[in-house]
Amino acid sequence: MFSDLILWAQSGPADDFWIAVTILIVSCITGFIGAFYFFSRKRMMENTPTSRIRSAAQGFVELEGTGLLLEGPPIIAPLSGMTCVWYRYEVEEYRRSGKNSSWHTIEKGVSDGLFLLQDDTGQCIVDPEGAVVTPAEANVWYGGSKRPTSGPRAGGGGIFLLRRGRYRYTEKRIHPRNSIYAIGLFKTVGGAGSEIDTEADLRELLKEWKKNSDLLLESFDRNRDGQISMEEWQAVREAALKQVMRNHAETLSSPPVHTLSRTMDKRRSFIISAIPQHVLIKRFRNYAVGLIGLFFLAGSMASWLIGLRLRG
Incomplete structure (x- = not known):
């Protein structure tokens, strides 16, 4: 098999060869960019100390607390009908075309509703727009209509292995009372300490x-x-x-209102996670290691194949 690969690299069809090399080069670049992204986010989280809401400085901060709903109409996940503080959903349709068949997205959306983050010192209003969100729960289930007639199976936090129906529903949520880790731009509006211009x-x-x-x-x-x-x-x-x-x-004279939102600095991600910080850091590290492995493997393979082609 190895000798067949060498022979193909040296004398195989030029179009096939260069398509394969292009795929390897793209994989190499993707691996490098992805590894840099996850490693920089990991370092950002490790280097930002956790603050208390009441005493947090204005600017980029890291907070930990509990997610709560604001007063008023609750946030309702559109597919399951569950009350939550954040959701993302997608509806896909299974389509056939000749011998080919695949899932096509026909509807998707993400919550932009504000919610509260509370610790033992105070509360902060979180605006999730633009955040990288890691949810507490994800469900995938199937049905025969564009909108599900029932929610995900009770106790099912994962994927239904038995596919029934031409529509697939995916919904990810963070529920009230879930523990939340967040890092973003902290601002205080109102109160005696407000900045006045x-x-x-x-x-x-x-x-x-x-x-x-x-x-x-x-x-x-x-x-x-x-x-x-x-x-x-x-x-x-x-x-x-x-x-x-x-x-x-x-x-x-008004009571201070604390907010957390995205920053305009692209080097600093706005992150909201329903899994603990140390688990998220470990996950980012594993992603970075895997992607740097892809970078070296794909780059080495592309260089080796090009070398064989040029010598052949």
Whole structure:
């Protein structure tokens, strides 16, 4: 078999050879990029200390606590109908075309609903948009309609091995009271410690007022000439400044609200996980090791085959 591979590399059809080499090169590049991704996330998690919500600094932080629903309408997973704090789902249809058959996605979605993360010092509102989420539970089941007539089998946290029906339903969830590890951008809105930028807020308010020129003229065009003079514009600025100062006073007197969301820094992932931090770190390490192995194996194989071809 090994000698057949050498013979094929030296004298096999050129198209087949270079397709195989291209696949190996793509696998090599994928392995390197993937290994770097998972290793950098592993290092990021290891190097970020866990903070308490009440005393967490503003910026990129790591939190651990319990997931809870906010007051108001609950978050409902669309396929199972279960109450949760986060979900992702997919509906696939089994299609045949001649001798070929495969699953095709016909509907999918992910929760963007806010939920609470609570530890023994306080609560934080989590916005999961843009997060890399590792759920607590995943179900796969089958049915005969685009939407399931029943939820996953009771106690079934995995995959149904017996396939019945042309539709496959996949749903992943984090449930209320699940333990959650999260790392992302921490901000506090309101309270005495709020950051106030009067000039920036004044510019923003004036920009909003300018969008409604009719209302601006009605309120500040004293001589009714259809224009805002320099003197009238000064009155506009003074009114806007008073509004900004009132808004700031309300912000400073309101109770602080902590939030966790994604950061715009691509080097820092926004991660939400329902499995413990040490398990997630180990998983990322294993992924990185496997992918770096793919990098070396595919790269070595591609180099060896090209060398045989050139010498042949």
